Amino acid sequence: MNNSKIKADGCDCTIIHEDVVNRVGKNMPKEESLYDLAELFKVFGDTTRIKILYALFAAEMCVCDIAVLLNMTQSAISHQLRVLKQARLVKYRKEGKVVYYTLDDEHVKEIFDQGLIHINEMKSL
Amino acid sequence: MNNSKIKADGCDCTIIHEDVVNRVGKNMPKEESLYDLAELFKVFGDTTRIKILYALFAAEMCVCDIAVLLNMTQSAISHQLRVLKQARLVKYRKEGKVVYYTLDDEHVKEIFDQGLIHINEMKSL
DNA sequence: GTTATATGTGAGCATGTATTCATATGATAA
């Protein structure tokens, strides 16, 4: 043992501010939460899904309606609705052949609004 | 012309609820905003970037510190910091060889908090 | 039963992306 600089395990860097690293490390949310958070934002990170969610802010809609509104194929919309279902952001009810989708979350709108505030501030600079 | 069902342009679907489609269409935010919003969430949709931002919530940090904290290579962190810089979510200052990064946004924390609320509610069901 | 319509889904393809590797740049120290 000597007093050479500390190196991290899988990292090619010398620790420069060990105190900061330790303190920040202690205060980080747990791995799983951060992973889930990234997964949630991944769902929001697609224009088609954003549009679908904004459409559902305004009204319950069936798959065909959404496809027409966004001028996309029914198949593409159906695939994206599956992603939104898996993320539990939308729910649906069947009425004969038609499947109606609605929002299944109260936070999405607020998250989007905060996002838009960020975007508008960036633009005004 | 006849009274056959209306079909949308690039869509293989019959319009089922024309009134709903028209009303929702009128109230949609403009294309550009939705695109920008998706781009912002794309940046949040990666575990490494989420971790970097959470680290910067707690303290100003240099590249090596972040690499050590997350147990990743300096190069990987540097690449991701570039993405965060381009999204104007972080800013930096140089002090000799060392580059210190800090947050450049007040909304990110609130967006993340709302996201975590969503996640926790999903879990408790 | 058959036909038509609404939706769901698997495969394939094209594009995007996160990391690694090697190397470049820029600043300090010897």
Next chain:
DNA sequence: TTATCATATGAATACATGCTCACATATAAC
């Protein structure tokens, strides 16, 4: 100058993802 360290970056690779196409399923109408 030369060596060293912190950071940046281009290329390559591996993997993820969004759409299309073809087809399957499901329900209703005939």
